[in-house]
Amino acid sequence: MSGKTILVWFRNDLRIHDNEILLEAVRRAEQIVPVYCFDPRYFELSRYGTKKTGELRAKFLLESVNGLRESLKQLGGELIVKVGRPEDILPEICSQYEVAEVYHHREVASFETDISAIVEEALWKKQINLKHFIGHTLYHKEDLPFPIKNIPNDFAAFRKKTERDSVVKPCFDTPGFIRIPENMETGDLPSFSDLNLDEELLHESEQGFIGGEQEGLQRLNKFLFTEEPKVKGSRNAMSTSRLSPWLSLGCLSSREVYWAVKKHKSRQPVNDTASKLIIELQWRDFFRFMLKKHGSSILDDKETGRDLSESELKNFEKWRDGKTGTILVDACMKELVSSGYLNDKVKQYVSSFLVKELGVFWKAGAAFFEEVAIDYSPASDWGNWAYIIDSEIMSINRPLTIKSDEIAEDFGVKRWFSELTSQN
Known part of the structure; x- marks a missing residue:
C-alpha cells in the first residue's frame, strides 16, 4: 500500500461485492474517493421525443446509488454524489483530494465510451491517469x-x-474496510427536478422494483x-x-x-x-x-439518423400509449409503462409488432425502451433489436416463436389483458 489517493468512478457497477476497481483501489491506495456523477446527458430528450432516462428508471437508479452509498458506509466509507458532466467534476475532485489515479470499468456502447474518452482527456491535462478495468x-x-x-x-x-x-x-473479495479522506464532502442525491423529471408521474406507476445491491x-x-x-x-x-x-x-x-x-x-x-x-x-x-x-x-443500420414519417409517428404513439387496438400488445405496453419491466420474450413480441405490423423505424422503439425499461442495457437491448430486424451480422439462432397465451400469462400483463378484454 502507498500513501496515494485513488478515485473510484462508479457508473454501471453499483456494488461492493465482486468489484475489481474497488478492491484494487483499496489495496493500492492509502485512501480512496468513491464518486458517482448524474450526467445530464443521460436525462436529455431523444429525436423521437422520449427521455433518455424516464421517471421509473431514474427512481431505480437513485435507489441503486443510495444502496451503493449504504454499502460503502458499512465498510467505513462514503460516496460523493454530484450532478454534472464527469469531465468537469472528476478533475475538480482530483485536485481537491490530491488524487493520483482514477479507476473505472470500461463500457462498450459508443455513447458511454465517448464520455470515457472525454474524461480521460480532461484528466490527462492534469497528468492523472484513467485506468480501465473490465468487470461487466x-x-x-x-x-x-x-x-x-x-x-x-x-x-x-x-x-x-x-x-x-x-x-x-x-468473484473478487469484498474489501473489509475503506479509508476515505477526512471530512470528505459527499453531497445529497439529486431530486427529480434536479434531473428535469417529474416525480408526480410516479404516482401513476406500480413501482414494484427497488434498486440497490x-x-x-x-x-x-x-x-x-x-x-x-x-x-x-x-x-x-x-x-x-x-x-x-x-x-x-x-x-x-x-x-x-x-x-x-x-x-x-x-x-x-x-x-x-x-x-x-x-x-x-x-x-x-x-x-x-x-x-x-x-x-x-450489428444492426446493419442504413437509416441511422432519420426521423419518423407522419404515419410512423402516429403508429408509434399508438404503440407507446397502448392504443393499437391489439389487446395483447396494448396490455404489454401498459404493463411496461406501469412497472418499468417486461421480460425479454414479451419485449420481443411488442418490438416485432412495432416493426413488422406497424412499419415503424426500430430506433423509435429502442428509444422508448431506453426511457421506461428499468433493465435497459445498450448491449442487450441492441442485441434484441438485431434479433427482431434480422441482422445479417449476428446469427442468433433463437426462433422467434411467440405464443399469445404465454405472453398473456406473464405477470402483470395478465392483469392488463383481463382489464382490456373486459372493456371490449
Missing part, C-alpha cells in the same frame, strides 16, 4: 478462447466454445432458494428470476449470480431453471462482446 461480463475477455475480433457471430458456437475452453473466475442480492436468494423449484418449467429463466434490472446497473454481478446458481445446483441438481439462468448470462456476454466487436453495425 461473466467471462473476462482475457479468458475467452478467441480474441474479440474472432468471436463467433453465432451464439451457439460462442456458447459451446466458451463452455469448453473458458472458465468463470471466482442488497435488494438485488435478496432477489437472487429468494429466486434460487424459495421460488425456483416452483417455476422449473419456465422457458426463460432471466424472465422468471426478474434479475435483469439489478444486473443492468451492476447492483448484481454476473459472476455472483453464476456462483450462486452453482451452489444451488449442488443442493437441488434436478431443477433446471437455474441452469437456464446461466445461459441467459451467456446471452448477455454474447451481446456485449458483439457490440464491442461490431459496434452499431
